[in-house]
Amino acid sequence: MGESGAFLVMKNISKTFPGVKALDGVTFEVQKGEVHALVGENGAGKSTLIKILSGAYRPDGGEILLRGQRVEINTPGQAQQLGISVIYQELDLIPHMTIPENIFVGREPARALGLVDWREMGKKAQALMASVGMNLPLNIPVRKLSAAQQQMVAIARALSLNADIIVMDEPTASLTQNEIQILFRVIEKLKASGVTIIYISHRLEEIFQIADRVTVLRDGKYIGTWPVGEVGVDHIIRCMVGRDLKEKYPRERVPRGEEILRVEGLTHEPYFRDVSFSLHAGEILGIAGLVGAGRSEIMRSIVGADEKDSGEVYLFGKKVDIKSPHDAIRLGIGLLPEERKLQGLILQLDVRSNISLPILDRLSRWGFIRRLLEYRAVVDIIDRLGIKTPSPEQKVKNLSGGNQQKVVFAKWFLRGCRVFIFDEPTRGIDVGAKLEIYKLMNELVRDGVGIIVISSDLPEVLGISDRLLVMHHGRIAGELRHEEATQEKVLNLAFGGVA
Amino acid sequence: MTLDARTTAGAARSEDSLAVSENPETRISFWRVMVERYAILLGFLVICAILAILCPSFLSVANILNVLRQVSITGIMAVGATFVILTGGIDLSVGSVLALAGILAAGMQVVHQAGVFISVLVPLVVTGALGIVVGLVITKCRVAPFIVTLGVMSVARGATLVYSNGYPISGLTREFRFIGGGLIGQIPIPVIIYALVAIAGSIVLSQTRFGRHVYAIGGNQEAARLSGVLVEKTKVIVYGISSLTAGLAGVILASRLNSGEPVAGIGQELDVIASVVIGGTSLMGGEGGVFGTVVGSLLIGVLNNGLNLLNVSSFYQQIVKGLIIVAAVIFDQLRRRR
Structure with missing residues (x-):
């Protein structure tokens, strides 16, 4: 393993919670400018590893090297300063605030007397949104945006922090097929501009579509890292679960019985109408x-x-x-x-x-x-x-x-x-x-x-x-x-x- | 290592951790729970020890019974308030409700020449019903509990003043005065009532379906509703309980003072809420219980008493009490963060 060449190395990371050894000597290496997928079953330790990287947790053992330098990440603020940004599954946007307010919350550009420079903020926000390929009205609250659009706001915020490592935790969980494609285009764009992306997802098809390399964790242990071109979905699944999965959807036919439930003409405007x-x-x-x-x-x-x-x-x-x-x-x-x-x-x-x-x-x-x-x-x-x-x-x-x-x-x-x-x-x-x-x-x-x-x-x-x-x-x-x-x-x- | 070997190792590991979890891990969490739950009790005991050293008369039986009697009025109200706060609500009306119950009891005695039973029953029915109305307004009209009970605080105080014309109603019967002033053995009756209310409250919260629903609503109202909890009904009952305990406290107070006082209990809602919060019940709801509230009430009572015995001005007592409330909440926050 070319440790010297790696952009980010998390080395021998361990973390124990009461009753669970969440990470057991995990080493995780990421190259500059790659999309690196991190997969594993629930409880495999992905979230814990990311929380250590983002400064939310402190590891019990191990070290983190960034650009070959040993770094201490004890708070989310330190992670941000080092250029590490995490976009969590539950987006931490403030629903009733607008896009610029969300992007610059806590760092609003100021004029004299500490007044917020709204125009400057709007301009910067527009530029950032444009860089993720979004052209949205800036003065509406983000709760009115679709899930995908909200995701883009979160990414824009990460970019405004000069993040060169962006971690995405299940970014597609609440997106539609179309929105996922938009997200992927943005990811490609980020990658082209040299941003490194750590991508966590349960949807393996996506990983094969977007990632360069994939690392598998299981039960808090490192299992392996492969370029996605060299392995198949089956192999990854086997590594994740530690056994073969014969069937993805084991459906059993049962003779259809009597009618249990019937719905007639159900309507609740503006959500749905005449549903039977x-x-x-x-x-x-x-x-x-x-x-x-x-x-x-x-x-x-x-x-x-x-x-x-x-x-x-x-x-x-x-x-x-x-x-x-x-x-x-x-x-x-x-x-x-x-x-x-x-x-x-x-x-x-x-x-x-x-x-x-x-x-x-x-x-x-x-x-x-x-x-x-x-x-x-x-x-x-x-x-x-x-x-x-x-x-x-x-x-x-x-x-x-x-x-x-x-x-x-x-x-x-x-x-x-x-x-x-x-x-x-x-x-x-x-x-x-x-x-x-x-x-x-x-x-x-x-x-x-x-x-x-x-x-x-x-x-x-x-x-x-x-x-x-x-x-x-x-x-x-x-x-x-x-x-x-x-x-x-x-x-x-x-x-x-x-x- | 082959894949198979790893699999078996993994399986063995997970079985292991399951088997182990039955014993030492539950013990760890058991101790942690003990420390967390009884930290308030520990603080209380430390304060008692300090007071006992500084002031030997503090631990005399007479003084302890005195403290308990003083605490019992606020303590009874705090048991009811615990229910409300556990659902994430608040009841600011209890001080006024206490006065209303007291004046009604005295009115029954003096104006209507009623017996003890009626003099106790009428205020309890009125205050219980008032609480239910409060609960209905909160749930059906979706008004914040803070606002509704703030309004009722004023309404109940006004009703008390109207009923009494602003004057105390004194000269209650001997039988009625026994409730607040009597002793069984050496123990004042208010203390016995307090103990019974606290035990009942504790059992209801920890052992009954209703109690579990109270915690569920405070923890996550939507999840509770989707799980079939009748959220509105439960809340209505909870406000009824809070008002009822305030009414009970009011009857005892009137009995003890031999008078219904229209200005009784002004500002007392804050002592009540302080008892609950010092006792570790979260203002956000869902966490806490009657045991903590009892310790919280005792802690406030002991502090007042101890500072009195030490001849500290009551002005300083206010400062100390305030600081302890804030310290208790800070402690609670730290505990939660872990």
Whole structure:
């Protein structure tokens, strides 16, 4: 390994958290001007490594060399000064501020008396946005921008800090196919201008499209680094999970049973209108469409999390009136929400309290929780789903992303619904955990449950669904059976064409 | 190393860490939890020890019972306030509600010549209902708890003044005065009531479904709602509890003073909130509990008492109390950052 030539070397980095050895002597080398992908399952140590690079964590052992010089990075400020910028999965933009305000927050160009020089700020911001190929109105709050546009603002901010190493953590998780291509063009451009990019993603296809080299971590250990041209996806997956994955989408056919759920003429302006569909026992119904096509909103209205203007919901042929998620759960409809941290989990509570929350009514008598019963149920599901936690009393915020998602699953599996609605169930989790989740879905449909899956991962919905509804602008644009569905047909419908 | 060997090594490792996690790691976190949870208690004991050395009469049985009796009024209110603050809310009305309950109890006794039972029941029903109305306004009309309870603070105080014409209502019956002034054995009855309220509050929070819902709402209201928690109903009950404990405290206070005082409890909401916060309950909600609140109340009471015994001016006492509140919150922040 040409250590002398490397631009950035993280050498023998170790980090231990209570109960977990997150990094175990990991060495990671990046060349100047390359796009270097960092992959691994959840809990493999990617995030920890990046947090050490950005000064958010301090390593227990090891050293960091930048341009051949040993550097100390103890705070995010020091990382910035060294030209290292991290763009996190949850963008840290201030939603109600404009693009220039976000780019220059804390470093606003000033005139006399400390007044902000708005004109100067606007000009600089425009130039920076132009350098990432974006020409957007500067005076609107960033929350009104699309996910991709917000990402570009974050990149522009990194550039304004003169970053020559930009770390992107799951940058495409909430982007549509088109937006991803825009992002990739920007990455190419950055690379051409000599910026080094460390790219973290679970979507391996992307890595093969954009990266020069790839490094795999597993269980906190360094597994290897390869130029992407020299290895295949299979090899990378094998290295990540430490075993062969036979099938990516293990779908089982179950005879379609009676109709469980039927929705008629459901409307909630301006999100969606006149939506009708049905779901049968033993069926996985996929919902595809662009972000913003109204997919999540429909589901939220069905379970009473949001209002609806009109339309009916029938359960086993009987009209039901669902006013709140409480009613939906009583009737056996469970929604696993899109944003696990904002909607799915109570981060500062422990694993046990999170998992048992929807089933407390079953676990209590006279309002008192039967703790032993609760403990047994929780330990059992932790074991079954393989949730990695030191104990059921661990706070959920201390778990890795994939394990947090499993906690959300555990809640609803214990509840045992007749209809499950999964909104982006595998976003941001690794290949191995995805496979486990697909298997759990198979288990559920075998038991006669009906499942609705919303996913922006097109191969995924195509792979697991028996039937697919494609949304376009708040309407169902078309329905495809598993056999006839192809990526092209789905995209066509999603963009407003015909299949 | 071959791929297979690595796989088995990995598998063994993960099994290992799972097996191990059952024992030493839970023990580590157990000790950490103990230290975090009981740091306030430790601080309290240190202060007691210092006062005991400086002032031997501090540890006399008479003085301890005296402190407990003084603490009991604020302490009872603080138990109710803990529920509200755990949901991420705040109740500023408790001082006025205390006065309202006291004046109603005295009014029942003196104006209506009512018996003890009615004189206790009426203020409790009124204050409990008032709390429920507060909860309904907060949840149905979506007004911030700070605003609603600030309004009710003024409304309840005004109602108290209207009812009493601004004068104390004195001359209560002996039976009624027993509630605030009586002893069982050597122990003042307010202290016994305080203990019962604290134990009940603690059990409700830690052992019941309702208690778990309170924590869930404070932790993440949206996640709680999507998990089937009836957020609005729970909040309404929580404000009812807070108002009810303030009402109970008001009845005890009137009984002890042999008078309903229209100006009772002015500014007391701050002592109540201070007790809860010093006790480690987060103002953001979701973390804390009654045990901490009790220690927080005792800490404030002991400080007041100790500084009195040491002949420190009550002006200085205010300064000390303020500093301790801020120190408690700083400590809480440091703990959270880890």
